[in-house]
Amino acid sequence: MMEKMIFGRYVPADSTVHKMDPRSKLLIIFLFVCIIFLANNWITYALIGVYTFYMLGMSRIPVRFLYGGLKPVLWLVLFTLILQLLFTKEGNLLVEWGPIKIYEEGVRQGVFISLRFFFLILMTSLLTLTTSPIEITDGLETLLNPLKKIHFPVHEMALMMSISLRFIPTLMQETDKIMKAQMARGVEFSSGPFKERIKAVIPLLIPLFVSSFKRAEELAVAMEARGYRGGEGRTKYRQLSWKAADTLQLVVLAILTILLFLLRA
Amino acid sequence: MDISLQQVEYRYQANTPFERLAIEDVSIDIPAGTFMAIIGHTGSGKSTVLQHLNALLLPSKGIVKIGNHEIKAEQKNKNLKQVRQKVGIVFQFPEHQLFEETVEKDIMFGPMNFGVSADEARERAHRALKQVGLAEDILEKSPFDLSGGQMRRVAIAGVLAMEPDVIVLDEPTAGLDPRGRNEIMEMFYTLHRERQLSTILVTHSMEDAARYADQIVIMRQGKVAKKGTPEEIFSDPIDLVEMGLDVPEVVRFQLKLEEKTGIKLEKIYLSIEELSSAVTEVLSRGVRS
Ligand SMILES: Nc1ncnc2c1ncn2[C@@H]1O[C@H](COP(=O)(O)OP(=O)(O)O)[C@@H](O)[C@H]1O
Numbered sequence: 001m002m003e004k005m006i007f008g009r010y011v012p013a014d015s016t017v018h019k020m021d022p023r024s025k026l027l028i029i030f031l032f033v034c035i036i037f038l039a040n041n042w043i044t045y046a047l048i049g050v051y052t053f054y055m056l057g058m059s060r061i062p063v064r065f066l067y068g069g070l071k072p073v074l075w076l077v078l079f080t081l082i083l084q085l086l087f088t089k090e091g092n093l094l095v096e097w098g099p100i101k102i103y104e105e106g107v108r109q110g111v112f113i114s115l116r117f118f119f120l121i122l123m124t125s126l127l128t129l130t131t132s133p134i135e136i137t138d139g140l141e142t143l144l145n146p147l148k149k150i151h152f153p154v155h156e157m158a159l160m161m162s163i164s165l166r167f168i169p170t171l172m173q174e175t176d177k178i179m180k181a182q183m184a185r186g187v188e189f190s191s192g193p194f195k196e197r198i199k200a201v202i203p204l205l206i207p208l209f210v211s212s213f214k215r216a217e218e219l220a221v222a223m224e225a226r227g228y229r230g231g232e233g234r235t236k237y238r239q240l241s242w243k244a245a246d247t248l249q250l251v252v253l254a255i256l257t258i259l260l261f262l263l264r265a
Numbered sequence: 266m267d268i269s270l271q272q273v274e275y276r277y278q279a280n281t282p283f284e285r286l287a288i289e290d291v292s293i294d295i296p297a298g299t300f301m302a303i304i305g306h307t308g309s310g311k312s313t314v315l316q317h318l319n320a321l322l323l324p325s326k327g328i329v330k331i332g333n334h335e336i337k338a339e340q341k342n343k344n345l346k347q348v349r350q351k352v353g354i355v356f357q358f359p360e361h362q363l364f365e366e367t368v369e370k371d372i373m374f375g376p377m378n379f380g381v382s383a384d385e386a387r388e389r390a391h392r393a394l395k396q397v398g399l400a401e402d403i404l405e406k407s408p409f410d411l412s413g414g415q416m417r418r419v420a421i422a423g424v425l426a427m428e429p430d431v432i433v434l435d436e437p438t439a440g441l442d443p444r445g446r447n448e449i450m451e452m453f454y455t456l457h458r459e460r461q462l463s464t465i466l467v468t469h470s471m472e473d474a475a476r477y478a479d480q481i482v483i484m485r486q487g488k489v490a491k492k493g494t495p496e497e498i499f500s501d502p503i504d505l506v507e508m509g510l511d512v513p514e515v516v517r518f519q520l521k522l523e524e525k526t527g528i529k530l531e532k533i534y535l536s537i538e539e540l541s542s543a544v545t546e547v548l549s550r551g552v553r554s
């Protein structure tokens with residue numbers, strides 16, 4: 001049931017992207033999210049597309065798997081497209097179909113916005129698919145370290161994040177298990193009238209909340225029992241190492257940025 | 266209600282990089298009224314098999330027959346709810362499924378989902394509560410205020426109140442104290458005898474398997490490694506030990522005894538009473554001759 005979900009899921013493999021330093025990956029994603037807004041014509045969107053699929057290819061994540069996991073999101077993308085098509089009323093009239101009127105600007109904007117959405121989703125999934133939660137947190141903590149000067153709780157944030165990421169799969173398993181237990185008691189989650197299906201969420205959510213709170217408490221006790229006392233003076237088992245490939249990928253991104261500046265309308 | 270699995274295969278997360286073959290070529294027949302024990306190591310596929318018995322998992326290959334329902338791979342299956350009413354599952358740690366405000370409401374939840382009236386469901390809740398050995402004053406309490414053992418019993422009562430023809434138990438006594446364990450197993454055994462309830466029990470306890478089951482299935486790495494009556498299964502203890510499984514204490518005792526004294530008994534005995542009378546007989550014969 002929950003098995004097709006790919007958000008926050010790490011797929012171990014031996015690819016260039018997997019081996020990159022999490023700091024460079026985080027930087028790339030952050031910059032990518034910024035520069036994607038530079039694209040404003042067909043050629044620049046095509047460039048962003050080429051770059052996205054270049055990264056995707058390097059990661060060796062099977063496309064079929066990615067497609068299966070992203071299918072629900074693709075519907076959302078499609079929905080955005082349709083909204084734009086129907087409600088933008090600028091430019092030349094292209095099609096008139098009874099009450100439905102589609103304008104040139106609607107097509108342009110619809111395609112652009114859904115493409116942007118689509119590329120963003122692909123790139124961010126790529127980050128979590130190729131980087132283990134621990135690496136992501138280590139990377140973030142190191143990148144944000146300067147903020148400690150202004151008393152921003154970097155370590156605590158990173159810890160919170162790594163715990164949340166760590167427990168996503170557990171929560172999914174738990175959800176699956178409780179769904180099955182309630183289905184065995186006659187609950188129908190995926191058929192029947194809408195009202196019934198909404199009601200079916202209660203026997204799922206309450207046990208999930210109860211077990212999450214219990215688990216949080218147990219985790220806190222276990223951490224204290226093992227002497228956890230916050231980030232002060234804490235050393236790291238895994239050392240991050242910045243390699244030539246990381247610099248190279250940032251250079252590629254810089255080139256992409258320059259091209260976008262040159263080619264945008 | 267008869268259940269049979271025919272060459273069933275199941276893959277978790279099929280068509281993803283996480284694809285995992287959990288069981289393959291599993292064929293098991295469970296005629297109505299059988300008490301079957303399934304044993305095997307963790308990860309050998311026991312829970313996966315169980316979830317096929319009431320169509321919570323649909324086979325990737327093969328056929329599952331549950332009464333008149335035939336469930337095949339790659340086929341739209343309707344009326345699964347009917348199947349689920351007939352086959353009740355008590356999952357591992359069933360107390361995790363409790364959610365209602367009161368114990369009574371939680372036990373009534375299953376029957377009412379299957380269209381039983383509130384009055385009838387309440388009656389069943391009272392009956393089920395008695396069966397699992399809890400007092401009525403618990404009915405108005407919140408299930409979250411109970412002890413672990415009580416929660417377990419309430420959750421079991423919630424499944425019994427559905428009045429299924431077949432009951433499927435996934436390690437129902439895991440994590441309980443020895444006394445609670447015995448009480449719960451005896452309760453399931455009584456139900457099985459009195460109502461001819463087919464019972465399928467996954468357990469790690471060879472003692473329970475030997476004491477209660479008519480049929481034993483041993484799972485190993487997703488396949489059925491062995492099946493037969495307890496006598497057949499435990500008559501070849503060497504085989505079991507090679508699979509890394511235990512033999513019941515009684516059998517272990519008999520084997521040691523035979524090894525130490527050189528006396529060979531007629532067959533493998535599964536209860537202390539049978540073994541002791543057999544030993545007494547052999548010894549008295551020995552004295553006479
Ligand atoms: N939801 C799941 N997703 C992926 N693999 C699973 C899932 N559940 C079980 N498995 C795998 O299937 C195999 C059989 O598991 P299971 O039936 O739970 O065994 P058992 O109950 O005998 O311990 C194991 O290798 C387990 O890792």
Ligand SMILES: [Mg+2]
Binds near residue numbers: 308311357435
């Ligand atoms: Mg199991």
